[in-house]
Amino acid sequence: MRKLFKQAIAFAMLFGVVLTACNRDNKAEGEKSNTKVVKGLYSFGPEMKSFTLCEDGREYWVADSVKNLELSYSNLNFEKPYEPVYVELEGYFAKSDTATVSDDFDSTLVVTKVIKISKEIPDGPCAQ
Incomplete structure (x- = not known):
């Protein structure tokens, strides 16, 4: 009886580990499937990293997951x-x-790839 109880506990723990691992994979897949290309204005400084969407002017906090956006901005030598x-x-x-x-900022833009960065702000909705 004791051996059966130990096997049941081991099975329950293993099932919990598998369930947790699968849940993490689904979350990562969900984030990848929500990836989109956005165009807007980016500002960077010691206390703030913000992105303003050209199409509607909404502003977002920026998380630079690839660590390339901040570097590209710094290389523009402002x-x-x-x-x-x-x-x-x-x-x-x-x-x-x-x-x-x-x-x-109630939402954050998590950047996965920098496609273009330019000091030249095009005419249209992004022009200030």
Whole structure:
């Protein structure tokens, strides 16, 4: 009887581990499937990383998952922080972590790829 009980406990623990692993994979797949290309203005400085969507002017906090966006921005050699640049990015939107993000941003753009970054802001909805 004791051996059967130990086997049942081991099975339950193994089942929990498998269930947790599958749940993580589904979450990652869900994020990948929500990836889209967005165009807008990006500003970067010591206290803020923001993206303003050209099509509707909504503003998002930015999480640079590939660590390429901040580097590309820095390479443009601005004299002052927070100068807006035109960007085309691939990424997905997620709920902001209130512990690290200002209350002004309820959503975060998680960048997975930098397609284009330019000091030249095109005419149209992105022009200020």
